Structure formats: C-alpha cells, structure tokens
Amino acid sequence: MHLERLIEQAQGLITRSLRPMDDLLLFQRSAPSSFEAALYEPVLCLILQGRKQVSIGEQTLSFGAGECLLVSHDLPVSSRVTKAPYLALVLEVDVATIRKLYDEVAESALDSERARAAELHRADPGLLDALGRYLALADAPADAKVLGPLISKEIHYRLLVAPFGGMLRSLIRHDSNASAIARAIGNIRGDIRSPIVIPELARQVGMSASSFHKHFKTITSTTPLQYQKELRLLEARRLLRTGGASVTTAAFDVGYESASQFSREYARKFGVPPSQDLANGAA
Structure with a gap:
C-alpha cells in the first residue's frame, strides 16, 4: 500500500472517530504546536502528513510523513508539531503480543544491545499495507472480530523484525x-x-x-x-x-x-x- 492511500483512509475516518479501533488513534492538527509533555507507553506513531519533534531525555528525534516512531518502554517525552497540516496514526504496542512471537523469531532476536527505547525508521510497504487493512476494519465490525486479532499480530510481527525493532527483539527475552x-x-x-x-x-x-x-x-x-x-x-x-x-x-x-x-x-x-x-x- 502507498502512503497516499493510507492518508485517504485516515481522512475518511477521522471525521467520524478519532479512535477507529480500541488500540488505534488518529491525531490531527491544523497548525504547528508548542511543546507538550506526556507519558508515551509502548506505541507506534506513523506520521501521514506534517512533521513532529520528540525529545526524550537527552535524545531529540524529528520525523515526517512516511516515518515511524517506535516506543518500546514507558517514556516521559516532550513533543511538538513542527509542520502542519499534521495527521498521524498511533497504534498501541502490546508487549505481551510481542513476547508471544518469541518462538517464531527466536534466532534473529539477539542483536539489539545498543537499541534505544525510541527508534525511528521509514515505514516499509508491508507495514503500511497491514496498517491499512487494520484501519479498514473500522467500517466492518463483523470482520474486525475475526480478522482484527490476526492483522494486529501481523503488525506486531512486522515491527518485531523491522530494522528499528531491535529493542522489541530484546524485550522478548526475559x-x-x-x-x-x-x-x-x-x-x-x-x-x-x-x-x-x-x-x-x-x-x-x-x-x-x-x-x-x-x-x-x-x-x-x-x-x-x-x-x-x-x-x-x-x-x-x-x-x-x-x-x-x-x-x-x-x-x-x-x-x-x-x-x-x-x-x-x-x-x-x-x-x-x-x-x-x-x-x-x-x-
């Protein structure tokens, strides 16, 4: 799936609901913002439009359309929208689901001692496609009951094996x-x-x-x-x-x-x- 198609989906849904799924949030701003402090729990933030800056302790990250921020631990952050219009898709990451995938990725899970709890990367087509299919379930409640858990597991798997998933790969080891x-x-x-x-x-x-x-x-x-x-x-x-x-x-x-x-x-x-x-x- 191309980013443009995911933008169209999100824009169609945001007029009806900012939370199309229980673990999925759409966030929109029409203008840049000042810094806002918050606690980020494990989450994936994919920017669809605009740009954002996030400061975590001594680390400052800036990312824009098509890029993802993956947060693996509970982190106090300060963030601001630096370019608008801004539209982002925010998915809660279930660490328990990540750990259940251990047996399927065990041999590739030991490469991440230098990874941080917040990492950036450009979203690949496979992840965009899975997120698009998950977002589409907002308009199909019956399908969501059956397919929702399957697609959510796929998204978590893709995050786990992605280049920026090093900290998640480390987390599956107790x-x-x-x-x-x-x-x-x-x-x-x-x-x-x-x-x-x-x-x-x-x-x-x-x-x-x-x-x-x-x-x-x-x-x-x-x-x-x-x-x-x-x-x-x-x-x-x-x-x-x-x-x-x-x-x-x-x-x-x-x-x-x-x-x-x-x-x-x-x-x-x-x-x-x-x-x-x-x-x-x-x-």
Whole structure:
C-alpha cells in the first residue's frame, strides 16, 4: 500500500472517530504546536502528513510523513508539531503480543544491545499495507472480530523484525537488559512518591548498581532519578488540572518535600507556574 492511500483512509475516518479501533488513534492538527509533555507507553506513531519533534531525555528525534516512531518502554517525552497540516496514526504496542512471537523469531532476536527505547525508521510497504487493512476494519465490525486479532499480530510481527525493532527483539527475552529496565520502570511507576535507592532498584531487577544505571540511561536516554522527576511532574499536573488538589497538596502527593522546589521544577518543565495550571483546571 502507498502512503497516499493510507492518508485517504485516515481522512475518511477521522471525521467520524478519532479512535477507529480500541488500540488505534488518529491525531490531527491544523497548525504547528508548542511543546507538550506526556507519558508515551509502548506505541507506534506513523506520521501521514506534517512533521513532529520528540525529545526524550537527552535524545531529540524529528520525523515526517512516511516515518515511524517506535516506543518500546514507558517514556516521559516532550513533543511538538513542527509542520502542519499534521495527521498521524498511533497504534498501541502490546508487549505481551510481542513476547508471544518469541518462538517464531527466536534466532534473529539477539542483536539489539545498543537499541534505544525510541527508534525511528521509514515505514516499509508491508507495514503500511497491514496498517491499512487494520484501519479498514473500522467500517466492518463483523470482520474486525475475526480478522482484527490476526492483522494486529501481523503488525506486531512486522515491527518485531523491522530494522528499528531491535529493542522489541530484546524485550522478548526475559533475561535481557531491556526486560530488566522495563521491570524497573514498572517499579518506579508503581511508587513515584518514595525516593529511589539505586542499589535496591538494581537488586530487584537482578543487576549491579553500575550496570543498572548504565543500561537505564542507554535505553531511556535519561537517569532513573530524572525519570522519576518527570513522572512526578506529569502526575502533579494531572492532579492540578482535574481540580482535586492545591499546589502544595499536589507537590506532597507526588513525593516532593518542598513546595518551593516543586514550583521551580514545575515551571521549568511546563513553562508556567503550577498555580496557573491550577487556575486553568478550575476554569
């Protein structure tokens, strides 16, 4: 399938639904945007029109029409649309499905120690075709029940064996560094309030402290402490914007011991003081 055909499909669907399938999202912007902070869980983002810039720790990626961003781990990111009109197809990546494919790709799965949790590549015709067939099921609910799981598995397989699928290939091994860091991320996300003790976190995932720190930064482009800070600030913003917490309460709820330090780091991260987001949330 050509990219133009996939664009036509997406444009036809987006007027009716931004989420044509449970794990598939269409995202559109008519103008460039400022930086927006968010948490990306494992996902494939294929740009159909326009261009986007994504910053992940010390790594900055820029990609445009026909290019894919594949994210294999939960990552705090800052992103902005740099060229519009912008249209993107976003597919949730199911790591469990990836792992079930282990037996079918086992011999080719051991080549990815230098891969990162966010990788770019141009989408090949096979992947575009599979995504197009999956998108088409939005208009065929009966077919979607039977064919949806099959096409989803095909898409995951194509991502797994693609040139930018190195981190996914590493994740299917439970004894890999990628799997250890994924478990560590799960532990950090499970308790963002408690201070991180690197030796203890490393022990929990079966690594030495020095090896853990090295591989965490290689994979995520950031340190465990910075990663936790990003999560804390994102959660604090959510609390403020939903109107359920004061600035001080939000700071303490996510693990800060100093409200003034929280306010400084919040403003540095989001460009506005937390009190402004509190006001916006209340409005």
